Amino acid sequence: MPAELAKIFEPKAVETDVYSRWIKQRAFAADPAAAGESYCIVIPPPNVTAALHLGHALNNTLQDVLIRFRRMQQYNTLWMPGTDHAGIATQTVVEKRILAEEGKRRTDFAREDFIARVQAWKDEYEKRIINQLELMGCSCDWDRTRFTMDEVCARAVRETFFRLFADGLIYRGKRLVNWDVATQTVLADDEVEHETVQGNFYYLKYPLAHEVVAHGMRFEAITVATTRPETMLGDTAIAMNPRDPRAAALVGQMVRLPIVGRLIPIIADEHVVLPNPESEDEKARFSTGFLKVTPAHDPDDYAIRERRNAACPEAPIDIINVLAPDGTISDKHGWTDWDTVKNPDVENIVGMDRFEAREAVVEFFRREKLLEDVRPYTHEVGHSYRSHVPIEPYLSDQWYVAVKKPISNFRFPISNLSDRGLAEERDRVTYLKDTDVPVNSLAGLALAPLMDGRVKFTPDRYATNYRTWLENLRDWPISRQLWWGHQIPVWSGAIEKFSWFVSSQLIEECRHASDDSAPVIVSVPGRSAHEGVNAALQARNTVEGTIGYLTVPPGCEHIEKQLEEHGLVRDADVLDTWFSSALWPFSTLGWPEQTDALKKYYPGDVLCTAREIITLWVSRMVMMGQYCAGDIPFSDVFIHAMIQDGEGRKMSKSLGNGIDPLDIIDSHGADAMRFTLVSMTTQTQDVRMPVQKMKLPDGREVNSSPKFDAGRNFCNKLWNAARFAMMNIAGAPAWSQIRPGADLSDAWILSRLNATIAQATASIEAFRFNEVADTLYHFMWDEFCDWYLEIAKNRINAGQQDPKAVVAHCLDVLLRLMHPIIPFITEAIWQNLNDVCPVRGPGAAEAEPLLVRAQWPMADSAAINENAQQNFDLLQEIIRQVRNVRTQHNVPPSRRVDVAIEADGHVKELLTQNADLLRFLAQVQTVTFRSGDEPAPANAAAVVAGGAKLYVLDVVDAAAETARLTKQAQTLEKGIAGIMGKLANEKFVANARPDVVAKERQRLEQLQADLAHVQASLAALK
């Protein structure tokens, strides 16, 4: 690197070089055996679906700021990197690409072949992502890079699945699920997006099987209201509220379902909304009082059926599924009475898409004069977050994790929350206070650390999201009908096929492998709990052909092979992506092995992420961290803003308003990008970044934002300040040879420097990132460059040596303070500074060879000098006013002016000692002092501040001077009037804090004195 820096900072010239220097020196490598308290951050693993966007740049910059800060504070740091396989998202992307490029569908491939294709995509994108992170300057320990589907993580997934199964927390459930007909997979509740849709309420008449005459009323038909007419094909009952006056006559009657001709009963259910056209409740206004019950296609109806069948088992309501997984009407997926109801009208509809069928059904009712009305209706409809098609409630077999089931014999101690009033016992179960969440359930394990304060959110309002979600949590469906993911380790088959296994040695082997007394698990549907070997033996006595399920611990591949040889079949589905993501904080460290890394770095410290995955991911990490590793995965959760474009829209590919971090690194440099992002990180939930087109040198037109110019300008300013400093500080005296408090400007800048250290440190610790950036920006630019360096320049030219040492020290500290935000440029400058001035500041030793490992500065409270700051403030005010006079009077910058000063006591002394500052900074030739008794000099402009009066001599523009002074007088009068008003108010004087009143009085005095000076000068002008 050249001894003298280039005139303009060229990021490209230093970034690669600096980064490879860090890698060579293994600056990011975590050593569990090394000294130092641990500090660990795990990266939110980016999805391998695509390259990183600006949100990732923000997210990872903040993590890097934190980890670099703590590394400099000499913590034993680990930033764990890696990527996420992102099941649905990645599979969808790859499927789309293969379809577009080769015209092939997933089902045209064998499973292994398709997975290989996705794997190839993953390999490519993982490489790109890691390369992007490196270009951003991220200081991850790359040797530890993990992938949610690699061997180490897969082992943790298998172990966790086994434990959950063994603890009876995984079960097979027939449930109505959120079915995405496009991707043909089930979605968790939180993967469903609700969108407002303009739809219709259709009023359909169903004829009664027999006319009813009762209580003076005559009924031939009833009318139901529905937004999804096509589901009527699966209606198996009509429900009405028992309080409905018509109920007495109609409940128990039968209805003949149009089109299908099925006879279905009218039943009573209290949840049916009574019709009321006047009601505030929209449902009551639209209701007819009769609710069609379609248990296979509506969760409400499913619940009605369960209630009814529990209460009335002798006459159960059927459940009939009329949809195929692809969303077409089908008689092949659980249309149980097809043979008895089939007729040309129904057969005509079978095979239609659900929306086509909707029209066909409505048309049938219209033709048969059974369509009573169609009313427009705006309502919320669930859509797939992935395919964006409306979700279909669909009856399906899925694996679930029971989240509120108490875990008996939980393997880790559970902290006693009752003593602290955070838990209470009801019916022999301990629940978290004011919830139905048992302390020893998975949800309880996640919620307790928030309640007892072990996990803290910043900003804290996000804790509410986390809490409400867990309090209302329902069981977690974990199976996904995909190929890309962790295949579910469950083998199933008719129960009699298990007998050889139960009596074989393999069971013992499994027990051994599980490192636990928990045996192989066999569970049988119909039993809520899974049971062990004994249950399996019992289960042999159950009906032949009953399906049993079995899982084995990790590391028993030979057993898995034998299971398959004996005709047991492995579940084709894979686990929900979040299942492996939930284990990320410890699976990456080698859990369940008790590795050195796990022992040293778990629990970690901070999780830094966006608010959208607080529930999906953050809560599950806490849950599984507690369940698997026996402790919380991190103590702080920092939630940063989401970046939007200038109009407040999300940045997205489809809108074309996204900004590619690599383009910004190309055009502005990684440091500039980082600085801008950090300075935008306030505590709000969104930040806007106006997007503008930008032309790159290679001719490409890309999105950028003027916001990044601020970061680039800042880096350039720092670069030049450092360049200038290093031209001047060679041969700086040792700190012990100077008197850093003797000169006002030295005392002032050192005071400001130490205040800045304290402020920056406190701000990072509190995650107030924008405050860190603002503090450093202000100190570096407005104080160090604009004032101190200008002064030092002149003093050094005048032969003074002290400023050299002070400049070197300030630059040294500034580089340290800025390193976490702008690591490349600071490291590059550091290398030069070490050449020019290896020993600097109060320490006598040579500076650390690498800034990345240098010590974070400590504020020296003794250097903080209120007096120097006040005095310097006054000098700044006077200098600004002299400059203002020069501008107002059109004094050419090259012309030096003379000033005559009227001042007394302390101010006079201050101005006498620091007259040089006026000369250096306001282009003043001579400074003289005069008495107030002398007549005011002619052709002079007057400057009034802090009780002093300065005449700038021989600047002749009476009109300009009058205007200037009049304006100043007005400002002063306004201030005086304000204060006088306050002081005239007895209540203010009586009630306000005495120091506030005293301050006002003092200020009034000052303003009045200044006003008197100004008025005197004005009078003299006339």
Add this chain to the structure above:
RNA sequence: GGGCGUUUAGCUCAGUUGGUUAGAGCAAUUCGUUUACACCGAAUAGGUCGCUAGUUCGAAUCUAGCAACGCCCACCA
């Protein structure tokens, strides 16, 4: 429907427990290439802090109501 957030200069945003004349960056105006930096320097201009009411000696800040915009959550009759 429930919850949360935002509203301050033309634009993007700060403003920590209520207390000087409400700040910054960008943009704007005027001047300037004096050997660190024109990705710069100096100076200037620009705001009844969304609206209304209240608490207080004092409100951008606290309370209530209203409005606009946005986000999250909620079983589509």
